[in-house]
Amino acid sequence: MEILGLWNYWMVIVLMMVGLYILIARDNLVKKMMGLNIFQVSVIMFWVSIAKVRGGTAPIIPEGAEDVVYSNPLPHVLMLTAIVVGVATTGLGLALIVRIYEAYSSIEEDTLREMDRASE
Amino acid sequence: MKIPAMRMREKLVVRVVSRFFIPFILLFGLYVQFHGDYGPGGGFQAGVIFAAAFFLYGLVYGLDDLQRVVPWRFVEVSLALGVLIYAGVGVASLLLGGNYLDYKVLDPHDAKHGLHLGILLVELGVGVTVSASMLAIFYAFAGRRAA
């Protein structure tokens, strides 16, 4: 049962592998970008899941309340930054893809490689 | 970008509903922005929500109309200004004798008030930059004519 108890890690690993698989196996650059995003999201999920405290609430303490059990807010804040980094990476990656498409009229990696070889 | 935009503009329902929604989206963006210091929210989310209202306008009325409302130059300047507001708060606290980004010194009488003010200003900087950069990304992609 211990293995099932760690289901959050299993989910993270599955997502991570899906992301990496897409990243490696797909030739289409936009799909690669999607794979990269899924990979990053899996890590964000990992961080958020380790912040959870069983029975904990959101880390906002109502006035006058004492002994409130709340989840660790720090990983959430850090992941906010990681999400922003992810957005910036995606934006830049897609911008490069647009320019690659304009230069090569293709975004399939093997086609790009053939065109590079032909021009050499 | 241009042709679907023309079609979209002719659709009555889309036009009326988007016109109805845009003020509320903007208002919600401002709510998230200015509640970010005490409640959940803040500049990142607010900036994106705020920019989303402009995206909706751009999608329905076309990029040209949107750029008449928010010119490219304005986006570029606010992109830079937002970062400068953030870093400027840090430098201000430095000049007032604290460490970099030590908001407590912003109000010499009340450290708590200083903290509040600092977070508010920093979140404002974040909000401005995020919404401007979202718009910049939108402009960069949507404004590119197919070669």
Next chain:
Amino acid sequence: MTEHLPALQTVLPLMAAPICVLLRQATLVRIFSVAVAWTCLAIALTLLEMVSTDGPISYALGGWVAPLGIEYRVDLLNAYVLVLVSAIASVVMAFPLEGSELRIPRERHFLFYALLLLCISGLLGITITGDLFNIFVFLEISSLAAYALIGLGTDRRALTAGFSYLVMGTVGGTFILIGTGLVYQMTGTLNIVDLADRLPAVSGTRTVWMSFAFLVVGTSIKLAAFPLHQWLPNAYTYAPSIVTAFLSATATKVAYYVLIRVVFTIFGAAFVFERVGLSNLLLPLSLIAMAVGSLAAIYQTDIKRLLAYSSIAQIGYMTLGLSLANVDGLTGGLVHLFNHGLIKGGLFLVVACALLRVGSPTIEALSGLGRRMPLTMAAFVVGGLSLIGVPGTVGFVSKWFLVLGALDKGLYFVAFIILASSLLAVVYIWRVVEVMYFQSPSHAPVREEAPLSMLIPTWVLIGSTIYFGLDTDLTAGVANRAAQYLLGGGL
């Protein structure tokens, strides 16, 4: 005001980038960015001076004291890296964009400078921060700027090179994030000093081992250590030469610094070398990198690609120094960090000058250039000698320490491979020199030297490779002290 220098070191270029966007005017922006870069260098030198006399400086960002807040922590090691990064930045900033192969219209120059300043700010941030998560954030700032800078190359292959660097770099960065998460899970802290305190208690757990693996692999991708170097040749070849000069001299060096921090400060030499046995893996890989990188460099037809492969070999020297795990070896690695930055920065600036006169960076195109641009090509020869490791140049100093380190461990074959790889360097440098000086060009050589504004920055870097080859106080002296205290365990 001096107590705020650690914050200003990164904040200054970070604030300068948006100011560039507001200034817009090309000349104004250029003067401003050069001034900022030089101020950064002054700050870095002051910090090094302060640290070497008074010991580590800790700066609590926002007044939140470590380990709760983000701490900027300057010690001998990172002050030394700060000096390298800001020195290279101030030279590259001064190199003119006008007339270089980068065909950006004048009215958009400000965007280039803004990107470069962001990249500098990120690299300085990685180096100065004492917080593991902060390292990730600054790493991404500098990398994002670097991807965009590489994509500026005029060849369309620059775009694909930038994209594959983006993919590799993001995977590397995310690996670092996973590693950070795993150590945070085990220790509940992100502060590097605090981590070093708390990790030994849990160092037997598999989580810590995993986090170590992720952190090392993640930084090795950024470092382009041997089997993870695939992004480097294309990125260096197709990026504009100025950008390559900057990135080759700083980005991989900062990644090496992070690797050293992870290995020696966070996890500690005892855990890394005795329990995990990193040397068993890293030592052979470094040797392969030295051999394969140099061999591959010999067969290149493009001068930038040749230098890129040589970089892979030189990174092998640096990781070799790390895996020797003794004072001499580590000193060699650290000295090489500085020296290789100077050499490669200088050599790529030479390429930038040469591209003024010749259309393509192929080696054949350089024929007869020794007579057309004598001063520029003399710089190449000096830089090349330094790369080989001729006595009197910086390359000799670092190899000397590496050989000492290897002999100290009784690894004679390692010392032999260091020397053999230097011989391979002779071969690839000679190939270029031969074409430049001894091949008669297709048309009569006219003396067309590069303008002084380009020659001075180039010769500043190349000249310093000679200077630091003779006066090793700043490099080897500081590196030796840094190595001693890294291996001594104390911070």
